[in-house]
Amino acid sequence: AQSVTQPDIHITVSEGASLELRCNYSYGATPYLFWYVQSPGQGLQLLLKYFSGDTLVQGIKGFEAEFKRSQSSFNLRKPSVHWSDAAEYFCAVFPNFGNEKLTFGTGTRLTIIP
């Protein structure tokens, strides 16, 4: 079964600093990969997705993620964070065939300090 690991439970960065959130997946083949963001009291919103092709994908709100097959990673990055980026971020994996379950990581809570 596929799994997703987000090793950082909580990250604090200064406003304007760069950000990288880590995500590692375990799956036999190349899965479909997603990053979602959850603001307090809200549902999850899709930031970006990777299905195939270019390993660097661009998303909304200035986020990007890079798929690295050799490292089984799909890390999320942003060059300069804004206070409004404070939220919970979830990486998710979906197998490209077979069952249709989207498996989520445990999430990384991002705090922005002035």
Added chain:
Amino acid sequence: DAGVIQSPRHEVTEMGQEVTLRCKPISGHDYLFWYRQTMMRGLELLIYFNNNVPIDDSGMPEDRFSAKMPNASFSTLKIQPSEPRDSAVYFCASKGSYNSPLHFGNGTRLTVT
């Protein structure tokens, strides 16, 4: 597009009562998912439907939980009887095709006292 609509947003009930959570997926979406989110267990998939048919309910914790999708525009998740450990945020999500992303509702925060 109104997005996925869930009701109620908040539900407080006493142990032993029946609770019904409701979801209206995005029009045209063929898949509907129910997730539960807690601090301890994170996001758990409870059940999902394809074209109104339950496909996988292996995540439903107990027989106290049941879900239905009588038509393409409506689904319910029922807990009977409810217990304090059912307290969580329940999310409904839908998607249009097999490999398209999930669209989430804003969730129902359930508190069972």
